[in-house]
Amino acid sequence: MSTFLGMPARPPRSPYGTGNLRGDEPFPRAAHQELGNAQLRRNLGRATTTIRAKRLNATGELPDWEALREAGSAIKTDALNRLPELLEQLERKVTEHGGTVHWARDGAEANEIVTRLVRATGSGEVIKVKSMATQEIGLNEHLEAAGITPYETDLAELIVQLAHDRPSHILVPAIHRNRDEIRQIFLDRIPGVDPELDNVPAHLAAAARAYLREKFMTAKVAVSGANFGVAETGTLAVVESEGNGRMCLTLPETLITVMGIEKVLPRYRDLEVFLQLLPRSSTGERMNPYTSLWTGVTPGDGPQDFHLVLLDNGRTAALADTVGRAALNCIRCSACLNVCPVYERTGGHAYGSTYPGPIGAVLTPQLAGMDAAADDPNSSLPYASSLCGACFDACPVKIDIPSLLVELRHQHTEQTGTTAEKLAMKAAAAVMKRPTLYAGAQKAAGLGRALAGRDGTISRLPPPFGGWSDSRDTAAPPRQTFRAWYASAEGRATLRAAADEHDRGPDEHTPDQGEGGMRRRDGEHAPGQGEGGTE
Amino acid sequence: MTSARDTVLGRVRDALALAPTPATAVPRGYRTGRTLPDGERLALFTDRLVDYKAEVHPCTADRTAQVVAGVLRDHGARRIGVPAGLDPRWLDAYDGEVRPDTADIPARQLDALDAVVTASAAGCAETGTIFLDGSSGQGRRALSLVPDLHLCVVDLSAVAAGVPEAVARLVPERPTTLISGPSATSDIELERVEGVHGPRRLVVVIRTDR
Ligand code: SF4
Numbered sequence: 001m002s003t004f005l006g007m008p009a010r011p012p013r014s015p016y017g018t019g020n021l022r023g024d025e026p027f028p029r030a031a032h033q034e035l036g037n038a039q040l041r042r043n044l045g046r047a048t049t050t051i052r053a054k055r056l057n058a059t060g061e062l063p064d065w066e067a068l069r070e071a072g073s074a075i076k077t078d079a080l081n082r083l084p085e086l087l088e089q090l091e092r093k094v095t096e097h098g099g100t101v102h103w104a105r106d107g108a109e110a111n112e113i114v115t116r117l118v119r120a121t122g123s124g125e126v127i128k129v130k131s132m133a134t135q136e137i138g139l140n141e142h143l144e145a146a147g148i149t150p151y152e153t154d155l156a157e158l159i160v161q162l163a164h165d166r167p168s169h170i171l172v173p174a175i176h177r178n179r180d181e182i183r184q185i186f187l188d189r190i191p192g193v194d195p196e197l198d199n200v201p202a203h204l205a206a207a208a209r210a211y212l213r214e215k216f217m218t219a220k221v222a223v224s225g226a227n228f229g230v231a232e233t234g235t236l237a238v239v240e241s242e243g244n245g246r247m248c249l250t251l252p253e254t255l256i257t258v259m260g261i262e263k264v265l266p267r268y269r270d271l272e273v274f275l276q277l278l279p280r281s282s283t284g285e286r287m288n289p290y291t292s293l294w295t296g297v298t299p300g301d302g303p304q305d306f307h308l309v310l311l312d313n314g315r316t317a318a319l320a321d322t323v324g325r326a327a328l329n330c331i332r333c334s335a336c337l338n339v340c341p342v343y344e345r346t347g348g349h350a351y352g353s354t355y356p357g358p359i360g361a362v363l364t365p366q367l368a369g370m371d372a373a374a375d376d377p378n379s380s381l382p383y384a385s386s387l388c389g390a391c392f393d394a395c396p397v398k399i400d401i402p403s404l405l406v407e408l409r410h411q412h413t414e415q416t417g418t419t420a421e422k423l424a425m426k427a428a429a430a431v432m433k434r435p436t437l438y439a440g441a442q443k444a445a446g447l448g449r450a451l452a453g454r455d456g457t458i459s460r461l462p463p464p465f466g467g468w469s470d471s472r473d474t475a476a477p478p479r480q481t482f483r484a485w486y487a488s489a490e491g492r493a494t495l496r497a498a499a500d501e502h503d504r505g506p507d508e509h510t511p512d513q514g515e516g517g518m519r520r521r522d523g524e525h526a527p528g529q530g531e532g533g534t535e
Numbered sequence: 536m537t538s539a540r541d542t543v544l545g546r547v548r549d550a551l552a553l554a555p556t557p558a559t560a561v562p563r564g565y566r567t568g569r570t571l572p573d574g575e576r577l578a579l580f581t582d583r584l585v586d587y588k589a590e591v592h593p594c595t596a597d598r599t600a601q602v603v604a605g606v607l608r609d610h611g612a613r614r615i616g617v618p619a620g621l622d623p624r625w626l627d628a629y630d631g632e633v634r635p636d637t638a639d640i641p642a643r644q645l646d647a648l649d650a651v652v653t654a655s656a657a658g659c660a661e662t663g664t665i666f667l668d669g670s671s672g673q674g675r676r677a678l679s680l681v682p683d684l685h686l687c688v689v690d691l692s693a694v695a696a697g698v699p700e701a702v703a704r705l706v707p708e709r710p711t712t713l714i715s716g717p718s719a720t721s722d723i724e725l726e727r728v729e730g731v732h733g734p735r736r737l738v739v740v741i742r743t744d745r
Contacts, residue, residue: 043724071565081551084551173722217641242731243733246733290718292711301677320549
């Protein structure tokens with residue numbers, strides 16, 4: 001055992017500079033570029049709206065949806081609590097059924113294990129089922145460097161791979177591409193494709209079918225991920241739609257499955273919960289077209305050589321964090337992406353990680369850290385959210401993503417000591433303590449109107465507020481300051497009217513009135529303007 | 536040197552020691568053990584299957600052979616594959632070529648078949664799902680995957696109301712495939728296209744008196 005009794009060591013993050021858990025630039029800068037892409041925003045807007053509506057239908061159909069969420073959340077929490085025992089049980093069951101289990105401390109180790117296993121088969125190529133885990137560790141790049149050609153077989157992953165692009169969504173990785181772009185990618189990159197190919201989705205899918213069928217028939221090795229691994233029985237599950245998963249899991253002689261250690265479920269029975277939660281949250285369907293369940297090796301049916309690679313790569317680091325470990329409950333349904341106003345506008349690439357959207361903003365820093373360098377792009381991810389809470393409502397396993405984001409912001413501030421926002425708050429506090437300075441500052445804020453565009457928003461603030469305006473537009477300050485308004489004839493008249501109204505009797509102190517009172521106080525900053533806030 | 540296994544398991548134990556959380560009981564307040572009368576189950580199952588663009592033919596058990604032959608004729612299936620253990624009476628009325636499957640037939644030959652006919656292990660009405668578990672009437676997984684048309688015979692008595700009731704019928708150690716409609720993708724502008732890599736057509740014959 002690697003640890004001394006009573007002295008637990010903090011497990012390491014995914015090693016810096018490996019895999020795909022970190023972008024090249026901070027979120028605000030990456031997002032700014034993506035925001036300029038109107039095509040992307042249109043595609044994404046349509047997609048997320050459609051999936052959102054379908055999902056609401058599918059979940060609304062089940063009277064016990066909330067009870068399923070409760071169960072799903074508890075099963076995952078229970079599984080993480082008992083992870084050592086469950087992983088050992090899974091290993092034992094897979095081995096009993098003729099499979100081989102490997103353990104990988106990080107992505108580099110997993111890549112090496114897979115490469116070694118592929119080499120041992122003598123094959124120079126592998127077919128791949130869409131898998132977040134192998135994306136995360138950069139398996140394709142590693143295999144290519146080792147002279148092995150990986151073929152993605154999910155239609156969207158194929159599009160992304162052929163275009164030398166990156167996935168932008170967990171569920172529909174090529175959602176940023178439209179049919180014309182996809183047609184061009186196929187014409188350019190699929191050998192022997194019909195030059196008359198048009199942009200009808202059915203025809204494009206047929207072209208991919210024809211291209212990949214040959215691969216399915218001849219490939220000797222497949223690599224997959226796993227949606228679930230059942231400790232009780234050693235059963236692995238892959239959930240998909242196209243049948244490419246079934247092809248990869250069934251036809252080759254050798255199957256290598258890379259699974260994050262957090263994907264373990266205690267009992268076979270637990271599948272009854274997740275087979276309801278996952279498809280309905282993910283694609284908004286009652287059930288996805290195909291789910292494959294297999295346990296080790298079955299003589300005469302499917303691959304006769306099965307390897308399971310259990311991947312840590314920062315998962316234990318997340319597990320060691322009381323707050324952050326909830327992120328490991330994620331079943332990668334992508335519901336939180338589709339409801340996120342930030343994701344909807346920036347798309348997945350801006351997050352720089354295999355895991356985009358709200359859960360990515362939490363999971364990525366959890367797995368890979370955000371402390372290795374002052375300008376570590378991962379440090380910006382906890383701020384890539386408006387904290388509106390839509391992701392929490394959508395999550396089938398009830399992960400409180402907004403709270404996790406706030407906690408990560410806190411951790412980030414603790415680590416770095418100084419941030420733009422911290423500086424800004426300090427400056428504000430100092431100014432407010434001195435009335436003359438405050439009045440002066442309010443006059444200066446009036447300059448904001450000069451900075452603002454026609455729509456009354458400022459898209460770039462001067463330092464030290466630049467960090468703020470990088471990720472959001474700021475409403476221009478009101479024409480008048482509260483003090484100026486208070487001192488004016490209009491202001492005095494309004495206040496007097498309010499006071500009279502107040503005197504007319506206590507019976508009007510309904511909750512509504514209370515809110516009206518609140519409103520009036522809000523309005524202090526923007527009398528006569530009607531709207532105030534920036535967020 | 537410590538093995539990766541010991542290192543990872545050690546890290547998991549350390550992590551749990553650093554961030555202990557109370558044991559969690561799993562509340563199973565969701566619907567389980569549901570039953571529905573035959574008629575309702577048939578109606579629900581049929582509705583869901585049709586919603587998924589599957590073709591559905593309810594029939595009595597003694598009409599199985601006629602219905603199977605009719606479907607195959609309508610789809611122009613002249614060469615079909617069947618699992619070695621398929622009930623031969625189901626093909627009594629079929630006059631095309633029947634190729635019983637064996638484990639050593641390469642996938643490429645399956646690709647040359649017009650259709651495959653299999654039995655099923657269970658079904659789920661609420662989701663329109665068919666379960667295959669590789670037992671003798673269902674054959675190995677490749678057989679029901681590669682041919683373009685899959686005709687699946689389901690006994691209504693094996694169709695459960697919901698997912699928990701259907702999962703309870705499964706044998707975990709068997710290679711199991713859940714099928715809900717034909718293969719489909721929505722990867723291009725979210726427009727649904729039936730039939731990418733799996734069978735493009737799914738026909739379900741439901742025997743209502745078994
Ligand atoms: S965090 Fe929840 S909603 Fe988001 S992908 Fe994971 S399971 Fe789905």
